Amino acid sequence: MDYSYGLSMGLHTLASVVWVGGMFFAHVILRPVATELTPVERMVLWRKVLPRFFAWVWLSIVMLLLTGYGVLLLGYRGGLGGGGSHVDIMQVTGLIMVGLYVQLFFGPWQGFKRAAAAGEIERAVDYLARMRHIVATNLILGLVTIFVGAVGSLLGT
Ligand code: HEM
Structure with a gap:
């Protein structure tokens, strides 16, 4: 029995949980408290x-x-363009x-690191705001990607 597809998808899912879950915690839980x-x-x-x-x-x-690309390139989903449209969206x-x-x-x-080292608080806070916007975008994209990946795998679209 070949376990590599299942194992790859298990690791793929764990990695998405760590990244997107970490952003969720940082942005939704820690950040509002940090503003105090x-x-x-x-x-x-x-x-x-x-x-x-x-x-x-x-x-x-x-x-x-x-x-992700291992599974596609090794042919479990029929090459780079393989899999359903959920895989294209996910890519x-x-x-x-x-x-x-x-x-x-x-x-x-x-x-931010340079400003923090130099004790330039205003500049550091500015950089924090820029990072916050990027993380907010990536968090939304990450939640959508997980949803699409999980639902698409089940529906086989
Ligand atoms: C950018 C390159 C990526 C590629 C090539 C890729 C590829 C794949 C493939 C081939 C599958 C299996 C689909 C199926 O069985 O029908 C899958 C599933 C999945 N992917 Fe991705 N993926 C990528 C990025 C991501 C990202 C960034 C996330 C989340 C942050 C993600 C989350 C998931 C999830 C949650 C599943 C469903 C796992 C399951 O239920 O078995 N993927 N991906």
Whole structure:
């Protein structure tokens, strides 16, 4: 019996839970509470929290792409264009998510770290706002992608 398709989809699902669940916690649970802190406290909090989360996001992205494209390229779903339209939608939304995350990581996140190190609170808070907008977009895309992926797998569309 060949378990590689099932195993890949298990890892694919776990990676999506870690990434999207992490964004949900950061954006919906932690952020509203953090707004009650002073700007300096907020800066320190996110400076300590985000590197831990980002390490898991990189790992999740590698896992999602490896397992997603692995399944397609190894022919379990009939090549790159294989699978139903849910797989095409997932590729588009998934690759947009990856692009936005890479932009966040190498753009505002690096700027935020520099501003935090220099003690430039206003600039750091500005970068935080830019990251918040990207995360809000990626969270919505991630929830849609999981919904489409899970429903599409069941319906086989
Ligand atoms: C960008 C490249 C991606 C590719 C090539 C890809 C590919 C696939 C494939 C081939 C399946 C199996 C579909 C089926 O059995 O009919 C799948 C399922 C799934 N994908 Fe993706 N995916 C990608 C990105 C993502 C992302 C970014 C997420 C979520 C954040 C995600 C979440 C899911 C979920 C939840 C399932 C359903 C798993 C199940 O119920 O068995 N995928 N994906």
